Amino acid sequence: MEKIALEVFRYRPEEEQTPTFQTYEVPLHKDWVILDALNYVKDELDGTLSFRHSCRMGVCGSCGMMVNGDAVLSCAAFLTDYRPGPIRVEPLANFPVLRDLVIEMNDFMAKLNRVMPWVVREQEKPVEEGEYLQTPEELMDYKPYAMCINCMLCYAACPVYGLEPEFIGPAAIALAQRYNLDNRDEGNAARMEILSTDEGVWQCTLVGECSTVCPKAVDPAGAIQRYKVASTTAWWKSKLLPWSR
Amino acid sequence: MSHYPRYRQFYPKLYRKRMPIFWWVHKRAHIHFIARELTSVFVALFAVELVLLVRALSEGPAAYAAFLDWLASPLALVLHALAFAMLIFHSVTWFNLAPKALVMRVGKTRVPAWAVAGANYAAWVVVSAVLAWIIL
Numbered sequence: 615m616e617k618i619a620l621e622v623f624r625y626r627p628e629e630e631q632t633p634t635f636q637t638y639e640v641p642l643h644k645d646w647v648i649l650d651a652l653n654y655v656k657d658e659l660d661g662t663l664s665f666r667h668s669c670r671m672g673v674c675g676s677c678g679m680m681v682n683g684d685a686v687l688s689c690a691a692f693l694t695d696y697r698p699g700p701i702r703v704e705p706l707a708n709f710p711v712l713r714d715l716v717i718e719m720n721d722f723m724a725k726l727n728r729v730m731p732w733v734v735r736e737q738e739k740p741v742e743e744g745e746y747l748q749t750p751e752e753l754m755d756y757k758p759y760a761m762c763i764n765c766m767l768c769y770a771a772c773p774v775y776g777l778e779p780e781f782i783g784p785a786a787i788a789l790a791q792r793y794n795l796d797n798r799d800e801g802n803a804a805r806m807e808i809l810s811t812d813e814g815v816w817q818c819t820l821v822g823e824c825s826t827v828c829p830k831a832v833d834p835a836g837a838i839q840r841y842k843v844a845s846t847t848a849w850w851k852s853k854l855l856p857w858s859r
Numbered sequence: 860m861s862h863y864p865r866y867r868q869f870y871p872k873l874y875r876k877r878m879p880i881f882w883w884v885h886k887r888a889h890i891h892f893i894a895r896e897l898t899s900v901f902v903a904l905f906a907v908e909l910v911l912l913v914r915a916l917s918e919g920p921a922a923y924a925a926f927l928d929w930l931a932s933p934l935a936l937v938l939h940a941l942a943f944a945m946l947i948f949h950s951v952t953w954f955n956l957a958p959k960a961l962v963m964r965v966g967k968t969r970v971p972a973w974a975v976a977g978a979n980y981a982a983w984v985v986v987s988a989v990l991a992w993i994i995l
Contacts, residue, residue: 627871628872632874710875711875776882820956821888833959
């Protein structure tokens with residue numbers, strides 16, 4: 615059986631101050647992804663290795679890692695694509711590391727909450743009036759942004775987030791746009807106070823890597839640039855037509 | 860017992876890595892990005908040159924002639940050739956990114972990306988032609 619080497623980032627805070635790399639030889643099955651190889655390491659070679667995973671099929675967004683420097687879902691990256699190896703597996707970049715391949719994501723969760731990723735209504739209509747209707751065209755306005763699985767690959771690929779940690783970041787802004795572009799939502803003005811700031815969309819310099827690494831083709835870079843246009847338009851409108859809302 | 864164990868908050872020893880200054884040299888996409896950003900320096904230089912030209916014009920014919928002489932010098936020509944190449948790169952990369960920011964609809968269909976970029980290129984050609992017609 616052909617083998618391939620995995621160079622895995624190890625950080626055990628109770629044992630070491632600085633991380634090291636540990637090499638494991640794993641069988642190169644053609645239907646194995648990086649996550650299968652890591653599970654093999656944990657089951658057969660070294661039970662102390664820590665990493666997150668859940669669905670194994672690109673839906674849950676838990677198993678994001680840096681593989682040879684690229685942010686990928688480890689359940690969607692086949693070993694054979696990295697032949698002859700070695701394959702360097704590291705935790706998602708730009709996040710603090712808790713242990714081995716496990717990152718701490720409190721910052722992202724707090725930012726996600728700040729942009730109000732839910733349908734905001736000024737006034738809920740009574741239940742008797744029925745549901746909020748939406749045409750297929752209105753659905754398509756925001757559907758691509760609704761595909762986000764919060765895997766944070768875009769944050770790991772974004773150098774702006776790495777350099778300026780206060781940046782709200784790609785996924786949170788894309789999800790804000792998902793609700794801004796929803797015709798049932800009325801939270802645009804409230805979200806603008808967060809998005810239309812320096813740490814909101816204006817810190818983005820359009821590197822574009824967030825959209826390149828996105829496993830769900832969400833295009834956060836596009837969402838942010840569209841919001842820059844909306845933010846600028848709103849600013850001019852507030853200066854030229856101050857009486858309009 | 861009157862002994863209350865003190866609550867100790869979860870306080871992990873996190874490992875944080877700083878981004879090095881040369882973070883952008885490892886990936887093609889990042890080098891391309893930095894090149895695009897740095898070419899804006901040449902855009903600024905052209906603006907400064909225009910201001911200096913206007914100043915020379917306001918100072919009289921002698922100053923204006925001296926400025927034109929400097930523009931005709933071999934060093935100025937080389938610098939301008941370099942700056943022109945940088946500006947072409949700057950314009951092309953930004954025009955190609957325009958469809959990301961501009962999402963327009965005609966009726967129910969979205970204007971395709973090539974049409975948005977194409978409109979920018981067309982405007983570029985028209986403005987250049989008008990300027991060439993005025994100057995030449």
